[in-house]
Amino acid sequence: MITKNIVFLLLGSNLGERLQVLRSAVELIEEQIGQIKSASSVYETAPWGVLDQPAFLNQVIELQTVLDPEEVLRIILAIEQELGRVRYERWGARVIDIDILYFQDLILDSARLTIPHPRLHERRFTLAPLAEIAPDFIHPVFHKSSAQLLAVCTDNSEVKLFS
Incomplete structure (x- = not known):
């Protein structure tokens, strides 16, 4: 029997037709990587890091x-x-950014890839949608659930449901 790994990805877009870009990314991911089991709502979020840019x-x-x-x-x-x-x-x-947040409960730190994502616990724009679909998923390094990480996140950036 083939083992199927559970993976959480964060998608973000702040240029072009943002919603259509996210939809296209989801379609391509399902075609090329694997079956999507759940998807969070879409959130409009303030930029992080470089602040002088459009909302994501x-x-x-x-x-x-x-x-x-x-x-x-x-x-x-x-x-x-x-x-x-x-x-x-x-x-x-x-136009698009796709980050691997979790890959099962794998802890990996290579030259090309760090899993879990090294800053996911610092970013409300990541934790809000993650906690929506996987509130009880446990971070393999911090041993806290997505909901617990969101509750103690010090990032006060605006994150709101996109209508």
Whole structure:
């Protein structure tokens, strides 16, 4: 029997047709990586890091895949490029950003990839949609649930449901 890994991804967009870009990313992820099990609501969020840029739309999806973390990373980078991502500056404006938040309860720190995402516990725009679909998922390093991490998050950036 093939083992299917549970993966949580964060999608973000603040350039172009933001909602359509997120929808296209979700379709490509399901086609190329694995079956989506759940998806959070879409949230409009203040920029983080570089503040002088448009607001983001963010969404967290949970999926199952038979792929390994490096292969998932390779595919999401290709999807970002296909959807028009150009990397100008760290935390700058972008058509699409896809981050691996969790890969099962794996702890990985390689030159190309760190899992769990090293700053997910600091970012309300990540924790709000994550806690919506996986409030009881336990962070393998901090041993706290998504809901607990959100409750103690010191990031006061605006995160609101997108209508």
